[in-house]
Amino acid sequence: MENFAVIDLGSNSVRMTISRISNDGTYDTVAEEKQYVRLSENMGAEKILQPDAIERTIEALKGFKEIYSKLDHLTIRAVATAAVRQATNQKQFLKRVKSDIGIDLEVISGTREAYYDYVGVSETLPATNGVIIDTGGASAEIILVQNGKVSNLISIPIGSVTLSSKFDLADEVSATEVFKAMIFVNKIFQSVWWLRNGLNLPIIGLGGSNRTLAKINRRFNNLLNTNDIHGYQLRDDSINETFEKIISMNREERKKVPGINKERADIIVGGLIPVILLMNYLDSDRIMFSTSGLREGILFERLHDIIQTNIKKKEQS
Structure with a gap:
């Protein structure tokens, strides 16, 4: 043990x-x-x-x-x-x-972080073909999965904290700053040559900002176990509607939205921009949410090592 x-x-x-x-x-x-x-x-x-x-x-x-x-x-x-x-x-x-x-x-x-995200997701959700995005505080990891295997992966320096700080999105947001942030992120997506290979594929979202989308929606629809979002799915129109409401609010108003942690109210706008733009860039009409990512990927790696060690011991005995 x-x-x-x-x-x-x-x-x-x-x-x-x-x-x-x-x-x-x-x-x-x-x-x-x-x-x-x-x-x-x-x-x-x-x-x-x-x-x-x-x-x-x-x-x-x-x-x-x-x-x-x-x-x-x-x-x-x-x-x-x-x-x-x-x-x-x-x-x-x-x-x-x-x-x-x-x-x-x-x-x-x-890239190692992105790989662990893939392991955590693939061991717990059906992820045969799709694009995984993990939006953190200072970076976002994107993984293209094709036929059940990692095709390409990347870590890019766009996160909820960095984008919110760079474009002044913490409190009341102006149309100008949101536009600048979106152009900035979209140019980065355009520079990732393999990303268009994920066209029309479903997106799997993890990281605090992306999970907040699911929590807001579940609270709004009065679903039981609002934090139980693993495998939960949303359509693009629901996500766009939620984002539209959030950017119209200031920080104090966001704190009162069921599903948004008060500690995240000042970075949620920057945190949602990558997934909003990725869905639009890939013309994806739905997203599935995962609570498994980096930590679970490391755990599954450890479990695999233990199982392989036990197999070798049995073969040698």
Whole structure:
């Protein structure tokens, strides 16, 4: 038996999932934790992690440590994504995490992040042909899946925090700034040569901003278990209508919308622009939502390794 903790330090939040893995490769979820830390806040053009953001992150990790340190047979896999990946003071931050928390934080590449997203989705949802988009705080990962396999994948520096900051979308938004943001993102999509191969394919959305779309819709339709969105689908007209309403509101008004976390009210406009434009760019008429992504992809990789090790042991005995 092994307690396997996966820590995912993103640009907007840090999350932890602890799974108890049996010797036969089956598992149960022991704990799930999330803290909003806004690690990418005010990084600026110099891409420097700011002291306040670092302190928030360290405090969140200390809280996680209080939970996993009580477990035996513990294995920790801690990864950091776009904010730390881009940071010019990355080394100093990693040393701080090591000294204060005692864990080695692994900075994974954008393509590795995208691959783990694919694994997490493909192991839990039908994803034979489609385009996966994971919109985070400082980046978006896009994966083209054809015939059940990864055809192409990419990580691009457009996220909910970065777009909202760059185009002043945190509070009341002007038509000019929304237009500038959309042109900016659309040009990036046009530069990805293989993306048009996903024309008319369904889109699978993950990441906090995309999941918020599903939560808003489920609340609006009074569906039970509003947070149970794994596999939930929406048509493009519903998504466009929701976006139209959100951009007409200021930050305080967005906080009152059922389904929007108050911590996300100032970055939700920037967070929704990539998926809105991707659906339009690929002429896709529907989206399916996934709650499985990076952390689940790492877990499934671990399960596969355990199963393969057990097979080898049996062959050698």
